[in-house]
Amino acid sequence: MKKTAQILFTGVFLLVLAWFPAATLFSGSETYSFFENRNLAPLPEPERENILSGAYFSEFEEYYVDHIAFRDGMIEAYTFFNVHIADKVMVNDIVITENALLPYQPERAADPEAIALSAAEMAEKYENLSAFTAANGGVFLYVGVPEQSSMLRDSYPSYMNNNGAYLDAVEEAFFQALDAAGVQSLNMRPVYEQSGDFERYYFVTDHHFNMHGAYVCYRSILEAGAALGVAADPLEEEELIYEELPNPYYGSRGRILYNVIRTPDRLGIYRLKDPLPYIRRDNGEEVDQIFFIPEDPKEKITYNVYMGGDVAETVIETGREELPDVLVFGDSFTNPVETLLYASFNRTVAVDLRHNTEKTIYEYIEEYQPDLVLCIRDDTAYLSTDGNGGF
Amino acid sequence: MVFSSVSFLFLFFPAVIALYYAVPRKFRAGVLLIFSLFFYACGEPKYSLIMLLSIAVNYLAGLLMTRFSTGAAKKTVLVFALILNLGALVYFKYTDFLLTNIGALFSFEIPALEIVLPIGISFYTFQGLSYVIDVYRGEVPVQKNPFYLALYISLFPQLIAGPIVRYSTVVEEIGNRRENLSDFAAGTRRFIFGLAKKMLLANTMGAIADQIFDGELSNLPAELAWLGAIAYSFQILFDFSGYSDMAIGIGRMFGFHFLENFDYPYISRSVTEFWRRWHISLSSWFRDYVYIPLGGNRVSKPRHICNIAIVWLLTGIWHGASWNFVLWGVYFGAILIVEKLFLLKWLERIPGFFRHVYALLLILFGWVIFRSADISSAGLYLSRMFRPDFQGPDPEFIYLLSNYKLAFAACLLAAVPVSGWLKKAVGRVKNRLLREFLAYYPAGVFSLVLFALSVIYLVNSTFNPFIYFRF
Numbered sequence: 102m103k104k105t106a107q108i109l110f111t112g113v114f115l116l117v118l119a120w121f122p123a124a125t126l127f128s129g130s131e132t133y134s135f136f137e138n139r140n141l142a143p144l145p146e147p148e149r150e151n152i153l154s155g156a157y158f159s160e161f162e163e164y165y166v167d168h169i170a171f172r173d174g175m176i177e178a179y180t181f182f183n184v185h186i187a188d189k190v191m192v193n194d195i196v197i198t199e200n201a202l203l204p205y206q207p208e209r210a211a212d213p214e215a216i217a218l219s220a221a222e223m224a225e226k227y228e229n230l231s232a233f234t235a236a237n238g239g240v241f242l243y244v245g246v247p248e249q250s251s252m253l254r255d256s257y258p259s260y261m262n263n264n265g266a267y268l269d270a271v272e273e274a275f276f277q278a279l280d281a282a283g284v285q286s287l288n289m290r291p292v293y294e295q296s297g298d299f300e301r302y303y304f305v306t307d308h309h310f311n312m313h314g315a316y317v318c319y320r321s322i323l324e325a326g327a328a329l330g331v332a333a334d335p336l337e338e339e340e341l342i343y344e345e346l347p348n349p350y351y352g353s354r355g356r357i358l359y360n361v362i363r364t365p366d367r368l369g370i371y372r373l374k375d376p377l378p379y380i381r382r383d384n385g386e387e388v389d390q391i392f393f394i395p396e397d398p399k400e401k402i403t404y405n406v407y408m409g410g411d412v413a414e415t416v417i418e419t420g421r422e423e424l425p426d427v428l429v430f431g432d433s434f435t436n437p438v439e440t441l442l443y444a445s446f447n448r449t450v451a452v453d454l455r456h457n458t459e460k461t462i463y464e465y466i467e468e469y470q471p472d473l474v475l476c477i478r479d480d481t482a483y484l485s486t487d488g489n490g491g492f
Numbered sequence: 493m494v495f496s497s498v499s500f501l502f503l504f505f506p507a508v509i510a511l512y513y514a515v516p517r518k519f520r521a522g523v524l525l526i527f528s529l530f531f532y533a534c535g536e537p538k539y540s541l542i543m544l545l546s547i548a549v550n551y552l553a554g555l556l557m558t559r560f561s562t563g564a565a566k567k568t569v570l571v572f573a574l575i576l577n578l579g580a581l582v583y584f585k586y587t588d589f590l591l592t593n594i595g596a597l598f599s600f601e602i603p604a605l606e607i608v609l610p611i612g613i614s615f616y617t618f619q620g621l622s623y624v625i626d627v628y629r630g631e632v633p634v635q636k637n638p639f640y641l642a643l644y645i646s647l648f649p650q651l652i653a654g655p656i657v658r659y660s661t662v663v664e665e666i667g668n669r670r671e672n673l674s675d676f677a678a679g680t681r682r683f684i685f686g687l688a689k690k691m692l693l694a695n696t697m698g699a700i701a702d703q704i705f706d707g708e709l710s711n712l713p714a715e716l717a718w719l720g721a722i723a724y725s726f727q728i729l730f731d732f733s734g735y736s737d738m739a740i741g742i743g744r745m746f747g748f749h750f751l752e753n754f755d756y757p758y759i760s761r762s763v764t765e766f767w768r769r770w771h772i773s774l775s776s777w778f779r780d781y782v783y784i785p786l787g788g789n790r791v792s793k794p795r796h797i798c799n800i801a802i803v804w805l806l807t808g809i810w811h812g813a814s815w816n817f818v819l820w821g822v823y824f825g826a827i828l829i830v831e832k833l834f835l836l837k838w839l840e841r842i843p844g845f846f847r848h849v850y851a852l853l854l855i856l857f858g859w860v861i862f863r864s865a866d867i868s869s870a871g872l873y874l875s876r877m878f879r880p881d882f883q884g885p886d887p888e889f890i891y892l893l894s895n896y897k898l899a900f901a902a903c904l905l906a907a908v909p910v911s912g913w914l915k916k917a918v919g920r921v922k923n924r925l926l927r928e929f930l931a932y933y934p935a936g937v938f939s940l941v942l943f944a945l946s947v948i949y950l951v952n953s954t955f956n957p958f959i960y961f962r963f
Contacts, residue, residue: 102925106932107677113940114680115509117947121502158493158534166498166954179952182945187898190891260887260894 124170131168135401136176136356141167177359184361190258193357200256201249201305202354202362208262211270217278219484220271224278227476230462230492231284234474237466239428240329241474243279243286244322245272246310246434248479249303252293268480275483287325289318290480305364307352308479309404312343312369315437322438322475323445331425331473333445341371346394348402356403368406370394370440377444380418383409391440407436413456417443425472430454430462431489435477446473455488462492493534494652495683495738496690496950504531508648512746513671521643521667524746531648532611539610542580547642549576550620554627554634554641566628573624581617584609589813612652614810616645618777623659625781632660640666649742653735655753655773662748669747679744681939686737688942691949693906694731696899697723700892705863705873712876713886719893721856721877724863726903729758732771758907761847762839763827763854774810778803800832801825811862816870820861827854911935 133140145151145160152158166172183192190196196203231241254263272290279286293299293314302314310318316338323335345367351360370392381388393409395402408415411433424447429435435451443449450469452462466474482490493500508527512520533540553573557566588604595602623644626632635641644666650657704712704720712720733754743750757769767775779788786799801822808821831839839847857874864870893900921927 102928103932104673106936107673110936110939111673111677111680114684114943115506117943118502118506118509122506125502153537155534155536158499162497162499163954165503166951169498169502169951172951175948175951179948182948190895258891260890262887 121170125165125168128168128170134167134173136173136359138356173359177361180359181361184358190261195354195357196257196261197358197362198256198258200300201253201303202352202358202364203250203253203257203263204308204354206250206257206262206264209264209267211267213270213274216270216274216484220274220278221281223275223484223486223490224282224284226490226492227279227284228282230474230476231282233463234466234471237470239466239470239472239474240326240331241285241476242322242325242329243284244318244325244431244475244477245276245286245288245290245483246314246318246477246479247290247293248481249308249310251480252290252299252303271483272480285325285329287321289321292317292321304350304352304366306350306355306358306360306362306366307404308354309352309434310437312371312437315407315434316371316441318434318477319438319441322442326473329473333425333427333473336371336373336441336444340374342374343369343371345369346402346406347398348395348400351401351403353404368402368404370406373444377419379443380420382416383412384414388415391443404433404436408439408451410436411453411456412451413453414460415439415449415451417449417451419443419447421447423447426450426469427473427475428452428465428469428471429475429477430465430492431475431477432479432482434479435475438477453489454492493531495735495742496687498950499534501687501947501950509745520669520746521640524647525639525643528643528646528648528651532646532651535611535652536608539608542584542610542613543616543646544642546577546580546616546620547638547645549573550624550645551635551638551641553624555636557624557627558634570624570628574621577617577621577624581613583607584613586809586813615654615656616651618656618774619645619650619659621781622656622777626659632663635659635663635666637667647743647748649739649746649748650750653732653739654771655736655739655750656777657750657773658777661751665748671745671747675744675747675749679741679746681935682741682744683738684741684939684943684946686734686739686741687946689730689734689737689906691946691953692942693899693903694727694729694734695949695953696896697727697730697903700896701727701863703888703892705865709869709872709876712873713889714877714879714882715889716886716892717873717876717879719889721860721873723892725758725856725859726900726907728859728862729754729907730903756907756909758852758855759848759909760851760855761844762831762836762851763824764831764836766851766855767824767828774807778807782806796832797829800829804828814866816861816864816867819867819870820858823858823861 131141132143142160142163144164145157147157150156151160169175180192183189184197191205194205196205227241227243234241250263251265251268254265254268257263272288276286276288293302296302296317302310302317304311320335323333326333346369348368349360350366350368352366355362355364355366372392381391388409391408393406404410417439424445426448427442427446428450429439429442430452432453432455435453439449439451448469448471450465450471452465454462460468476489478485478489482488484490493504495501504527508523511527512523515523529540532543550573553569556569560566560569584607587607591602592604623632623635623641627634635644644657644659644662647657701720701724704716705724736753740750740753751773753771753773755769755772757766760766760769783799783803786802787795788799789796791799804821804825805818806821807824808817808819811817811820839850860873860877861867861870864873915931918927918930921930
């Protein structure tokens with residue numbers, strides 16, 4: 102019995118040792134990791150310098166571990182073990198709570214003076230943009246949206262930091278600064294809070310709002326726009342068909358946890374009951390979809406279903422000259438809003454400055470002369486000059 | 493290259509096993525030597541020359557010592573070998589430390605030479621020294637085959653982090669080993685346990701210890717300070733003993749039988765006992781090559797105390813070129829002296845539980861000194877452990893405990909000889925078939941589960957989601 106056990110044990114061990122290199126050699130060469138949203142390490146070129154310095158071998162290790170067979174399966178198993186067996190509160194920097202998957206937040210000090218200074222500097226940028234928009238015949242509206250971890254901050258365990266004080270201080274200082282600079286703004290937090298059921302506007306597994314949150318945001322924008330003299334009729338819920346996609350939804354945080362936590366999250370969309378003809382061009386190329394839904398209902402989907410994800414420049418023409426034109430720029434929170442917005446305007450121009458380097462937002466305004474210019478950003482980015490805050 | 497890397501586990505290791513067992517017996521040492529040199533070269537190719545030089549010096553010293561018939565000539569060769577070996581170690585490991593302190597002593601600034609420490613130099617230097625000293629003493633025969641001596645010094649399982657294998661331990665096996673299935677299976681199991689200690693326990697505890705030790709110490713709550721010290725105590729145990737397990741296991745898979753390096757040190761009931769169980773190969777090296785030549789305990793009491801102090805000063809400085817390692821050595825040296833003088837006798841009169849607590853506390857404080865960035869940090873950390881103004885558990889403390897509860901429980905279990913207790917329990921089973929089944933199958937299955945988990949943890953350590961998923 103002893104010998105049989107030894108043969109079985111060493112046999113399995115040696116098989117595993119031999120299987121991984123063989124399987125890695127014969128498996129396809131992936132270059133991108135879906136779950137990590139990053140490019141995988143390339144095979145290093147052996148050169149005299151990197152071999153002598155030892156860098157070649159460490160780069161090879163990076164390459165090998167990135168491409169090893171069954172890598173995603175092993176990381177998923179790690180995640181499953183830590184979530185369901187080790188019962189960890191935080192795995193891969195995601196805090197697991199009953200209501201939501203939230204990011205780990207290192208504490209940020211709420212220094213009122215520094216925040217007020219940054220808020221004033223940001224407000225000045227929007228003031229200039231607002232003045233430029235007005236000079237081109239339009240109105241500017243800043244739309245602030247709470248990010249999921251901000252809106253659901255009470256879900257954090259009491260012993261973990263949620264940066265609530267910092268976010269509140271930033272929000273208060275920023276909207277005060279916008280007011281002081283005469284910039285029109287819309288803060289979605291009180292709108293959601295007044296509904297009394299703000300959790301329904303957010304995904305459990307994603308940092309964005311969901312389609313319900315996007316719809317409320319869309320309605321609020323049109324109401325604010327009307328108050329500023331831009332008359333565009335909002336789509337009523339009766340004009341829309343709400344549809345929850347059957348595909349497994351991989352939210353930004355659920356994706357980091359390989360969706361090993363079962364949640365009720367489904368990605369919803371609002372389709373128009375009466376389809377509206379339009380011409381859509383992404384970076385000059387014609388595109389015939391608003392929603393990017395795979396044919397296979399079992400295929401994984403992400404937030405990229407809305408508008409196909411972040412695109413540098415999208416122009417949608419509906420050929421209704423009597424309606425106003427809108428230009429919207431911002432992060433991916435804009436995407437589900439755009440799926441409704443285009444139906445209320447003649448021309449919708451959507452710009453994501455993170456991906457566009459050819460034209461500035463000022464050049465877009467000058468070129469398209471929109472009636473309404475929207476900047477939609479989430480509250481973790483109010484004071485950020487990166488990406489869409491860097492115009 | 494380290495054992496806990498994918499390149500080692502799924503390229504180097506299967507390749508060396510396959511080739512080793514594929515070639516005729518007479519070429520097997522050659523296979524191990526080539527792979528060992530490649531293993532070392534993967535980390536720092538240019539420093540391979542230093543190791544090869546060390547091998548050459550020790551080889552020639554061994555040969556010369558057997559050529560000379562007079563004691564004085566032999567001694568001269570030995571002294572030269574010691575100077576060259578220790579000179580290299582001192583140059584690479586302590587030059588900057590010495591220059592900085594000389595500068596500080598005479599109030600002028602000496603720019604650091606930024607000398608890079610070759611990996612494993614402390615270990616292979618001590619192995620080389622053990623060879624030449626043993627040859628000088630006539631305790632082992634000289635190795636005339638340079639490749640065998642090169643294999644002894646560079647053998648990849650113990651090359652980087654020990655255990656310090658004495659030449660006398662493997663002299664027979666270097667040229668004439670008998671590998672068998674039983675050894676291979678036992679070695680595999682040992683390797684897996686070592687890998688699991690490193691990947692599942694040490695790295696997890698390391699993350700906790702780093703978070704606490706590298707944070708702001710001046711506001712560190714007492715409970716968090718204790719948790720950090722405990723986590724580091726587990727980290728260093730499982731990191732080091734895990735590596736030793738892997739080294740012993742791999743050695744056994746290739747027919748070598750290295751001596752044990754750890755023997756459940758945290759079950760000790762005195763610091764003296766702890767040092768009989770912790771890093772045994774280093775303690776016994778210092779005992780045989782420093783303590784006993786100095787006279788050991790067969791001298792006057794003051795001289796005996798002096799001998800202990802010298803050994804522990806050297807033990808401290810061997811661990812690193814920093815004053816906190818010196819303090820750490822002095823700290824344990826002082827405790828051992830006190831225990832030798834009278835404390836051990838007192839301890840024997842109190843219940844075992846309190847002796848465990850006594851030993852564990854002193855070991856814990858020792859690790860705080862060892863882990864801290866410098867002496868002042870160590871002092872600050874220790875003072876935070878005894879901060880009197882407890883205001884309820886710190887949130888970070890609660891988080892770390894709740895997040896790592898399973899890991900802490902696993903560490904507690906792995907730090908005590910559970911496997912020995914289980915073996916005894918299985919030995920008491922009366923039914924022979926059931927006893928044999930329990931003796932061989934559950935351990936094998938458990939090992940394979942640990943192996944799977946270790947590989948999963950190893951691969952996950954490279955999981956690197958792009959900053960915050962802004963799709």
